[in-house]
Amino acid sequence: MxxxxxxxxxxxxxxxxxxxxxxxxxxxxxxxxxxxxxxxxxxxxxxxxxxxxxxxxxxxxxxxxxxxxxxxxxxxxxxxxxxxxxxxxxxxxxxxxxxxxxxxxxxxxxxxxxxxxxxxxxxxxxxxxxxxSHIARDPFDPDFDFQATVAKLAKRNVRIKSALLNQEIMSGVGNIYADEALWRAQVHPESVTSEMSAKKIAAVIESATQVMAEAIAQGGTSFDDLYIDVNGESGFFDQSLAAYGQEDEPCPRCGTLIKRIVISARSSHFCPRCQRKKK
DNA sequence: TTATGTGTTCCCAA
DNA sequence: CTTGGGAACACATA
The missing domain is CATH 3.20.190.10 (MutM-like, N-terminal)
Structure with a gap:
């Protein structure tokens, strides 16, 4: 998808x-x-x-x-x-x-x-x-307001994973890049946004933007031929995924096995060692 | 046969 | 009225 x-x-x-x-x-x-x-x-x-x-x-x-x-x-x-x-x-x-x-x-x-x-x-x-019209700007929009997005996330009372998937706060992130962004920012997917520091929230948004920019440069992520571009070509970012779909594979940062849990009926992949709730 | 899936919307409850 | 959670949508693959 x-x-x-x-x-x-x-x-x-x-x-x-x-x-x-x-x-x-x-x-x-x-x-x-x-x-x-x-x-x-x-x-x-x-x-x-x-x-x-x-x-x-x-x-x-x-x-x-x-x-x-x-x-x-x-x-x-x-x-x-x-x-x-x-x-x-x-x-x-x-x-x-x-x-x-x-x-x-x-x-x-x-x-x-x-x-x-x-x-x-x-x-x-x-x-x-x-x-x-109800979709929030994505981070590549020239008028994307970074600080306003941090503030919007901070006042929500939801798990950060769910917040990232909410297209009315910031758009563009789906299940793959949400897991990758949280892995990069070292944030547990069940961290509640209202309990996170503005600095941590900012780090998550920065990670999401960065990982999506890298993926665009690779032509996106293709697991099979369900995602292909207009010429039928696959993207290569699947080779760069650190967390998504990596259950029981070693975390590229610390070697601990990546864990998979279900959050609101969607799979979430994270490193139980470097993504702690308390930070 | 059952579980899973890259998304969004709608309905219900608090 | 607002917010959050879960089901539903449809189809293919493992």
Whole structure:
């Protein structure tokens, strides 16, 4: 399931490959492919030219030469793929776009095994599509307010792991990068935010930003071919994971075996020696 | 057959 | 009204 680094990898790929192309044809191929709140069906985008891309947290959008955007959320398994002859056809295609730029033609598909992802046609409001208006800025947003985010976390009464997954406090972090950020900051995932020092909270945000920046540089994390970019390529950050998915493997910092616990129905991986609740 | 999964939203209780 | 926790959503794989 794509988190910010994977969504950003997809956005960059799309930006590079489809900017300037005109949507010749657009069709949804599954009843849940397009959000019910969508202002219009995908077919209404026929004739529009793609001018660029945008992202906040895990929400992604394609801008057009009209006052509407095509918004996408990849959910747990959504993919944008450029069809290529030498690649087997994707098995869960939910939407298809035929694109054209002078004599060049491209087929862009939205593929999604688990159908938690969606597309929708929306208006922009305050710099983001309406469906993302409740999503907090991510740490790569030029207007991200670091101190305000520390303060917001400090007054919550939740476990830090849950707070990191809350996209209304700070967006972009999912289960993988939450575990990695906490490992780097040496914070126990069950530490309660209101009991943490501002310095510790700041360290967690800094670690999250740093680990996501490194992951973007590696093209994201791919465990299997569920996460791949628009060209079908996997990212390499899985080789750099210190905690996530490393149950019973030695902590890269101290050698203690990484432990797995469940916090609000999600797996959390941490080092029981260097991530203590009291610190 | 059962457990698990990179996410979000909705419902309920405090 | 606000906040936090858990279930639900759907499908594939181990």
């Amino acid at each position: 794509p988190e910010l680094p994977e969504v950003e990898t997809v956005r960059r790929g799309l930006h590079h490959l489809v900017s300037g192309y005109r949507i010749v044809q657009a069709n949804d191929l599954h009843p849940r492919a397009v959000k019910s709140e969508s202002l219009a069906p995908l077919s209404s985008l026929q004739g529009a030219r793609i001018t660029g891309t945008g992202r906040r947290g895990k929400f992604l959008w394609i801008t057009l030469d009209r006052p509407l955007v095509l918004v996408a959320h990849l959910g747990m398994s959504g993919q944008f793929l450029i069809a290529q002859k030498d690649r087997p056809a994707a098995k869960h295609i939910r939407a298809h776009f035929a694109l054209k730029k002078s004599l060049r033609k491209l087929d862009l598909v939205f593929n999604d095994q688990r159908t938690f992802g969606w597309l929708s046609v929306e208006e922009m409001s305050d710099g983001v599509p309406t469906s993302a």
